[in-house]
Amino acid sequence: MAVLPQQVIKPARRVIRDPILAITLVVIVLFVGVSIILPIFAMVRESLSEQGLSLFSRYLSETSYQTIISNTVILGLAVATLGTLIGFLFAYVQVKVRVPFKRFMHILALVPIISPPFALASALIILFGRNGMILRGIFGTRCLWGSGRTCNDIYGLDGLTIVLALSLFTVAYLNLKGMLEALDPALDEAATNLGGSKWHIFRTVTVPMLVPGIASSFLLLFVEAIADLGNPLVLGGNYEVLATRIYISVIGMYDTTAAAVLSVVLLVPSLTVFIVQRYWISRATVVSVTGKPSGTPQQITHPLVCLPLFVLVMAVCLLIILLYATIFVGAFTNVLGVDNTFTLKNFDFVINGYGSEAMVDTTTLSALATPLAGIIGMIIAFLVVRKSFAGRAALDFAAMLGIAVPGTILGIGYLLMFNNDIQIMLPGIGPVTLIPKLTGGRAIFAGAAAIVLVYVVRSVPAALRSGVALLTQIDPAIEEASTSLGANSEQTFRHITLPLIRPAFLSGLIFAFARSMTTISAIVFLTTPQTRIMTAQILNEVENGRFGNAFAYCVILILIVLLTIGILYAAVGSTSGADRGLEGGA
Amino acid sequence: MAATESLVLNDVTKIFQQRGGAGVVKAVDRVSLTIRKGEFVTLLGPSGCGKTTTLRLIAGFEMPSSGRIVLDGTDITYQPPNKRDMAMVFQSYALFPHMNVFDNVAYGLRIRKLSRSDIQTRVENALALVGLSGLGNRKPNQLSGGQQQRVALARALVMEPQVLLFDEPLSNLDAKLRVQMRGEIHALQRRLNITSVYVTHDQVEAMALSDRIVVMNAGRIEQIGTPDEIYRRPNTRFVADFIGRANFIDTTVVQAQGERVTVELFGTRVELQSNGRSVKPGERQTAVVRPEGLKLRADPTLEQVLIEQAMYLGSEIEYIVRAGDQRLVVVDSDPRTSQIFPEGETVGLDIIGEAVHLLPPEETSARA
Numbered sequence: 038m039a040v041l042p043q044q045v046i047k048p049a050r051r052v053i054r055d056p057i058l059a060i061t062l063v064v065i066v067l068f069v070g071v072s073i074i075l076p077i078f079a080m081v082r083e084s085l086s087e088q089g090l091s092l093f094s095r096y097l098s099e100t101s102y103q104t105i106i107s108n109t110v111i112l113g114l115a116v117a118t119l120g121t122l123i124g125f126l127f128a129y130v131q132v133k134v135r136v137p138f139k140r141f142m143h144i145l146a147l148v149p150i151i152s153p154p155f156a157l158a159s160a161l162i163i164l165f166g167r168n169g170m171i172l173r174g175i176f177g178t179r180c181l182w183g184s185g186r187t188c189n190d191i192y193g194l195d196g197l198t199i200v201l202a203l204s205l206f207t208v209a210y211l212n213l214k215g216m217l218e219a220l221d222p223a224l225d226e227a228a229t230n231l232g233g234s235k236w237h238i239f240r241t242v243t244v245p246m247l248v249p250g251i252a253s254s255f256l257l258l259f260v261e262a263i264a265d266l267g268n269p270l271v272l273g274g275n276y277e278v279l280a281t282r283i284y285i286s287v288i289g290m291y292d293t294t295a296a297a298v299l300s301v302v303l304l305v306p307s308l309t310v311f312i313v314q315r316y317w318i319s320r321a322t323v324v325s326v327t328g329k330p331s332g333t334p335q336q337i338t339h340p341l342v343c344l345p346l347f348v349l350v351m352a353v354c355l356l357i358i359l360l361y362a363t364i365f366v367g368a369f370t371n372v373l374g375v376d377n378t379f380t381l382k383n384f385d386f387v388i389n390g391y392g393s394e395a396m397v398d399t400t401t402l403s404a405l406a407t408p409l410a411g412i413i414g415m416i417i418a419f420l421v422v423r424k425s426f427a428g429r430a431a432l433d434f435a436a437m438l439g440i441a442v443p444g445t446i447l448g449i450g451y452l453l454m455f456n457n458d459i460q461i462m463l464p465g466i467g468p469v470t471l472i473p474k475l476t477g478g479r480a481i482f483a484g485a486a487a488i489v490l491v492y493v494v495r496s497v498p499a500a501l502r503s504g505v506a507l508l509t510q511i512d513p514a515i516e517e518a519s520t521s522l523g524a525n526s527e528q529t530f531r532h533i534t535l536p537l538i539r540p541a542f543l544s545g546l547i548f549a550f551a552r553s554m555t556t557i558s559a560i561v562f563l564t565t566p567q568t569r570i571m572t573a574q575i576l577n578e579v580e581n582g583r584f585g586n587a588f589a590y591c592v593i594l595i596l597i598v599l600l601t602i603g604i605l606y607a608a609v610g611s612t613s614g615a616d617r618g619l620e621g622g623a
Numbered sequence: 624m625a626a627t628e629s630l631v632l633n634d635v636t637k638i639f640q641q642r643g644g645a646g647v648v649k650a651v652d653r654v655s656l657t658i659r660k661g662e663f664v665t666l667l668g669p670s671g672c673g674k675t676t677t678l679r680l681i682a683g684f685e686m687p688s689s690g691r692i693v694l695d696g697t698d699i700t701y702q703p704p705n706k707r708d709m710a711m712v713f714q715s716y717a718l719f720p721h722m723n724v725f726d727n728v729a730y731g732l733r734i735r736k737l738s739r740s741d742i743q744t745r746v747e748n749a750l751a752l753v754g755l756s757g758l759g760n761r762k763p764n765q766l767s768g769g770q771q772q773r774v775a776l777a778r779a780l781v782m783e784p785q786v787l788l789f790d791e792p793l794s795n796l797d798a799k800l801r802v803q804m805r806g807e808i809h810a811l812q813r814r815l816n817i818t819s820v821y822v823t824h825d826q827v828e829a830m831a832l833s834d835r836i837v838v839m840n841a842g843r844i845e846q847i848g849t850p851d852e853i854y855r856r857p858n859t860r861f862v863a864d865f866i867g868r869a870n871f872i873d874t875t876v877v878q879a880q881g882e883r884v885t886v887e888l889f890g891t892r893v894e895l896q897s898n899g900r901s902v903k904p905g906e907r908q909t910a911v912v913r914p915e916g917l918k919l920r921a922d923p924t925l926e927q928v929l930i931e932q933a934m935y936l937g938s939e940i941e942y943i944v945r946a947g948d949q950r951l952v953v954v955d956s957d958p959r960t961s962q963i964f965p966e967g968e969t970v971g972l973d974i975i976g977e978a979v980h981l982l983p984p985e986e987t988s989a990r991a
Contacts, residue, residue, distance in 0.1 A: 055703060514717035517684055518775075520704045521711040522731030522782060532730075536721045 076450025124209025154267030192274030264443030406492030414500025444558030500545025635690030916978020925971030
């Protein structure tokens with residue numbers, strides 16, 4: 038083929054001749070622009086104000102702030118290491134080692150997806166805190182090690198690392214499990230055939246093939262860990278991180294400029310790691326998914342390998358059970374560890390009392406956000422995978438910012454951007470409101486609009502990624518066939534694409550709902566007296582030491598999420614049908 | 624003439640931007656082609672020659688960078704694919720995996736909002752046409768590869784399109800089934816008389832199916848002609864090489880009188896048709912000789928060649944022989960009636976005049 042120097046293509050023509058596509062594109066770009074780009078822009082602009090710039094130099098030179106920054110990074114590294122390790126352990130045992138109770142392990146690895154913020158941290162405090170039921174009650178000590186001035190309790194880096202690693206390792210687990218399953222067993226067989234021992238194969242074949250997956254999980258966990266607000270708030274003790282500092286700047290000192298400056302400081306490592314993960318590591322993947330594996334994977338059966346791995350995984354499982362059991366028992370107890378009498382007053386508070394409004398509001402807003410996030414995620418996935426237009430990669434990246442940017446930062450961005458009506462002056466008509474005030478007092482829908490928007494923004498990336506993953510596996514000719522038979526873009530998307538990516542759509546919906554119900558960092562600044570959100574209420578209860586109420590909230594929240602998942606499965610249908618159909622069609 | 628023209632490609636060029644913006648690639652380079660109503664035309668060429676891109680331009684999945692595409696007198700160059708009265712059969716069949724056979728075939732009719740009873744009749748007719756009556760309730764994954772192919776065909780046929788497009792539809796089938804489906808497509812197309820454009824890299828398939836073959840290379844049309852023209856009178860070395868097997872032999876023109884030309888090949892004088900080309904005595908030319916145009920004979924008066932390889936293939940024997948400094952392929956298509964020569968033997972080489980074709984000179988020099 039001849040390579041010519043000039044470029045003669047006019048991509049605009051394709052969009053124009055398909056008006057439905059053009060309109061969809063405009064709507065999506067507007068959505069991403071208003072709900073993601075504008076708030077981040079507002080936050081950065083605020084940090085670059087005269088006052089903001091002077092704060093930058095102060096923060097970067099003061100020791101106390103340097104400590105906060107290094108605390109944040111150390112926490113991120115510790116959680117990423119431990120979480121990836123646990124994820125790898127679970128995935129490896131699940132796929133490659135012959136042990137009993139695999140299904141049980143798998144389910145327990147998924148449980149932390151539905152973990153209300155503070156739930157695990159609070160449970161850990163109840164069990165291992167200075168007055169903890171296990172630490173004080175069984176071992177009769179207040180410290181994990183040391184005593185007096187050197188006393189090291191559960192608060193701080195160690196407790197935070199454990200809780201965050203346990204809440205986040207699912208990401209690493211699913212990621213690595215998928216890769217291990219996709220590894221062609223023929224590789225193992227070839228290595229064995231060439232005389233490699235199991236340990237040798239593990240070191241020289243399995244782990245090197247998984248390096249991109251391990252690196253990618255590590256970086257994802259790092260971003261999540263440094264963004265986390267809820268756990269450092271209750272379990273941090275004197276260990277202060279950027280997210281908590283930002284929170285205190287806004288809630289305690291009403292200093293949004295300081296918060297914006299700290300946000301930028303937090304944004305830099307978050308975005309850097311995200312970009313490295315997304316555009317570098319995930320492309321270096323060696324594992325090629327070729328469809329059906331060519332044999333059954335060999336499993337390790339040697340007891341000297343199986344037993345220790347089994348014990349380790351079971352220990353983590355038991356810890357997860359213990360923490361969740363604490364939540365459930367605590368919800369039905371007066372003051373767990375102090376007054377262990379059965380009571381229903383915690384639930385009375387949540388269901389009939391002060392908390393009922395929060396329960397209804399949170400569920401309603403999440404239920405509103407869920408289908409929006411699912412549909413928007415699928416549409417962006419469709420546009421990104423199937424359509425060629427200028428700025429395709431930029432749209433994908435911008436949509437992913439919803440999760441790459443720490444929730445606290447997004448929240449501050451909303452505060453700064455939407456705290457007033459956004460108006461433009463039209464000559465002869467006067468000021469016209471483009472976007473009404475979304476946050477704070479007298480906001481439109483009492484702030485509910487902003488909260489729904491944040492829920493959607495935070496949930497779209499997961500739906501987008503699962504949509505992209507599934508779409509790239511579907512032969513584009515299937516959609517072209519529909520077009521060739523006379524269907525327009527909208528008909529093809531509705532009749533062909535959407536049914537085919539239903540599994541991704543469903544998982545997008547489930548994730549969106551679970552995420553919305555449990556998110557705290559992004560909405561903590563956006564709740565108003567009229568619009569109460571459960572996670573914010575839980576924080577309130579935990580901060581006041583009313584763990585019983587907090588646990589009751591958590592139990593209710595978990596039940597709502599589980600119930601909704603059941604409803605979604607029934608409504609959107611089982612995933613297996615579409616899966617099976619695909620194999621034969623392509 | 625206009626009444627018999629169905630599809631016209633006028634100077635169509637498609638330029639793709641390379642990944643990373645490093646440059647652009649001319650996938651289709653000034654292709655002009657006129658297809659008559661009811662004609663079966665095959666775009667044939669190696670992978671990357673632009674045949675599939677040309678088909679996708681016709682279907683509307685790509686838009687040409689320049690040039691026009693006209694269907695039945697209407698310019699459809701920028702018409703979206705769903706508005707074109709064409710239906711395509713895909714290489715991967717592209718059946719809708721979540722729909723059963725009936726719904727797959729009915730899909731296009733439902734988009735057109737035909738009545739329920741019309742759809743029922745037409746789908747049933749289409750399924751009967753491809754021999755799938757009674758399988759309407761099956762899901763695509765419950766069908767064999769050949770059956771899936773038939774569904775894909777029925778789904779296109781049911782639309783009664785002006786033009787039927789085929790994108791390497793048989794390449795996913797095993798060899799036996801491919802031959803069978805080839806016969807069925809051939810019979811159906813002749814019966815229904817639908818204008819068809821077919822893309823393949825398999826020259827046997829192209830020969831078997833087509834009224835005319837368009838041989839493409841590097842985005843350009845090398846030659847358009849009936850299978851017989853393409854095989855026996857290739858315009859270029861590329862066409863001769865791509866279609867069937869060919870021996871290229873440098874030769875000198877001895878005599879030229881009108882249509883009759885005499886050339887010398889390995890000391891043997893061979894008389895052949897010039898096919899309207901003017902050649903002068905003494906000129907160097909490249910002759911194309913098909914393997915079946917060469918015969919081996921134990922005749923000491925002929926040019927003596929050494930048999931380097933002899934492969935018995937049942938219906939024929941293939942020899943690789945050395946004649947001077949050149950290696951030639953010789954196919955004896957009826958080993959029953961002729962002598963079988965062993966490897967290492969020296970035998971006489973006979974050349975059948977009608978099987979020799981002179982390549983146009985500009986091509987011989989440009990592509991040597």
